[in-house]
Amino acid sequence: MDLKQRIKEFIDIQYQSPRGILGLFVGEKMVLQHRRETLWTINLLKLKKEERVLEIGCGAGYAMENILAQPNVQFVVGLDISKSILRSARIRNRRAIREGTAKLLLGSVSDIPLDNELFTRVFSIHSIYFWDITPETISEIYRVLKPNGTVTITLCNGKNGETWTGIQNMLEEKLIPLMLQMGFKDIKILKGPNSRKFHTVAVFGEK
Template sequence: MKEFIDLQYQSPKGLVGFYFGEKMVLQHQPETIWTIDLLKLRKEERVLEIGCGAGYAMKTILTQPAVKLVVGLDLSKSMLRSAKLRNRSAVRKGTANLLLGNVSNIPLGNDSFTKVFSIHSIYFWDINPQTISEIYRVLKPNGTVTITLCNGKNGETWTGVQNMIEGQLIPSMIQLGFNEVKIVKGPDSRGFHTIAVLGEK
């Protein structure tokens, strides 16, 4: 059962996947709002969300007049259908687009976005220079990446996640040329410790 639930969180499928997608929308609202604040959206922003899920963050971002385009990338066809439904007006207007794809091979052009972000999707990435280089590639010069995740719960730090951040993610970002790489602490949500890793191209 745990394996089934983990797979649904990674790549929701069918009606059960729809349920998990909407559940994640409700669970992750505090860190979603916090992450969007971190983006510091300005005029003519072009934003990519990696692991867009059911499209709640996209819809929230699209309410801001500074945003020109938001693209959502996800592995799950079920989640993309939910995100398209949630953002159907923006999709019709051309200010939102949804793509099936993987962070290790982002199907988008170089220097396309001023902001790239993800919320609770990094746990399912293959963290290596290729993955991080794809994020770097699609960012415009001076564009920023914001990767939000949890690194513990109820006062306990998860050493596996912390080791991934300090031993793989941040070194890869610095190696590939990201500047101002740092960790910022966010709100605790349901006891989980929220942090974000930030970097600038």
Template sequence: MKFLNRLKTILEGQYQRPSGLLGKYIGEKMVVQHEPETRWTLDLLNLNEEESVLELGCGAGYALKLLAKKSAVEEVVGMDLSKSIIGSAKRRNKDAIKRGKVKLVHGDVRDLPFEDQLFTKVMSIHSVYFWGELPRTIREMYRVLKPGGTIVITLCNGASEVSWGGVNKMIDEQLLPLIKESGLKNVLLKTGPRSRGYQTVAICAEK
């Protein structure tokens, strides 16, 4: 039992901050697992022209690669807390990085290393669970977003017809109120695809 508990702790830590060979494996595993909600999230961005996109918790860089192929996107920046997983994202996007279309940054969502009003879109897929300080992170997202810009935060809130009370409470009592208090408007909670039996939702808002 102690071994199983220890293994569970290790795996949970790897999903939060992947490291080493196991972290690289988990990063690639998440690319495959999260493909439906990744593509759905990109659709929600409603890309127009001359877009500059920031992804928080970019993982192994699959969304960055898809965004880099879109002519409407001038630049896409991926940020992650894990140096190991950024290495995977660099390999996946090496050509786009050479062209200057993709940039990767090691950093913490609580203190974004970017100028004010730099991005037209800010997105996150399955990383919000690991944000230690939601109020501070939401303020940072608002700060780096251009007027008229959009944020999309994608996560799962249930599985196999069972609603996750803790996650839904976080959405209703923390995420939605904080996003509204930040000054963002047209705040919507949208229901997305079921992926591997998990229900996907996204919070969308505009500045």
């Protein structure tokens, strides 16, 4: 393996699970890169009274910070597989954590360390690329949602007018069929804003 390939693999690992000082930098870089689709996703949640929200792959906690600023939110949990990135999220949301309206957890979407039917909203932004999309993973999301709760999964499916067939096939042939199998209803793909020439979409479903 040449140096260029090793560097690329190292950077890819940092985006999947940021580590150390460089991981903190990557986390803040992702906040800047993904701000537009993050705010779009929060708007899609249509937050009402006493919402309890779970973010899967919370990163540096920017989305959590914005959600916690809204009056209809009761409690927000951020879940991530990276200890380094959770440090950034903890700093960004330290007041809410101290007041008991926010919590951060180290863990994976395939084994969410939380009780059944806790959340009215579950969402994720740019983390599905790193999931094992299996019945167990989708059932975990379904399990932690309250009846009539919703899931919103935001990702990119193309760039510069070109659709990435691999991502699109994953949505249409794997993710959505598994969501239907688990019992989600009103499933749809919503088109979002272009961000840095990437095409943003969100997969929405209701329990």
